[in-house]
Amino acid sequence: MRKFSLITIFTMLCIALPAQDMALISSRIINDPVNMATAGSASASSRNISMSAFGNAATMAFYEGKGDIQASFNRWAPDGQLSTRLSLGGGFRLGKAFSLSAAGVYGAGQEYQAVDDRGVPGNMVKPSDMMLGLGIGIAASEHFGLGFNFRYSSEMLYEDTSVRAIMVDASLMYHNNGLNVSAGVRSLGPKVHDQAETQFNLPYAVNLAAYYDMEFAEQHSLGFGIDGNYFLNGGISAAAGVEYSWNDTVFARAGFHYGNSGSPLPTNLALGLGAKFIGISVNVSYLTLNEALGNTLCVGLGYSF
Secondary structure: OHHHHHHHHHHHHHHHOOOOOEOOHHHHOOOOHHHHOOOOOOOOOOOOOOOHHHOOHHHHHHOOOOEEEEEEEEEEOOOOOOEEEEEEEEEEEEOOOEEEEEEEEEEEEOOEEEEOOOOOEEEEEOOEEEEEEEEEEEEOOOOEEEEEEEEEEEEEEEOOEEEEEEEEEEEEEEEEOOEEEEEEEEEEOOOEEOOOOOEEEOOOEEEEEEEEEEEEEOOEEEEEEEEEEEEOOOOEEEEEEEEEEEOOOEEEEEEEEEEOOOOOOOOEEEEEEEEEEOOEEEEEEEEEOOOOOOOEEEEEEEEEO
């Protein structure tokens, strides 16, 4: 009875929270072309763990290899507020029980001229953001894994206005054969404020995700993913996607992401292709069906072993 009451109170608090401004939205941008190509629906997949320090660290507990590294170039939102993003990440198994991941990303926005409240032009401003992450994956048992991420994120969008924060992610994953089911929280941390002492919430969210790998013929396999987030400012996002693999060498991916007005990322359609040979992989993703994110292109070069 006590457990039920605590769950009920938590749910009521989530629903009752009013919409508030969020900061560090850039921390929600997907910089992994594999996950981006499925619109973020592959967050619970254990196939690719190179950027798990920015995603779901529990996936590392069921990664079948020893390590996975990747560098990516992301031309984000060229039809909206262009940001050129460079990222590097890696995930590594440290024995049977523990895994470790680290990643970093830097984004440089398009320069613009600042204008004050009276409409007077000011200095030229070049927005930028960066994030560093450390992830820990723990295989608690044959079927259950835990993941924890610690991320430092900073963002400068306006002249003399910047915010920074340390955020924590936590996730629990159930694994059985090709199925992963995950629940967790993202971007936990206190409110942040800028130089004018204006306060903002972090993009804190409750996350549910699942991914299923299946082989349907010799050398052919499919992966299906879903991912949903409830943001405590009232935002909701949901994604579904699929990956086709031939001989674990050639990949085709697609996904759809829905985001309401309170979600950090808007609705979009994702497409992608990939190839892997002797552990070296090249992956490309493309976003469309959105005025702001249209023509986003992300390219990654990776190595798994």
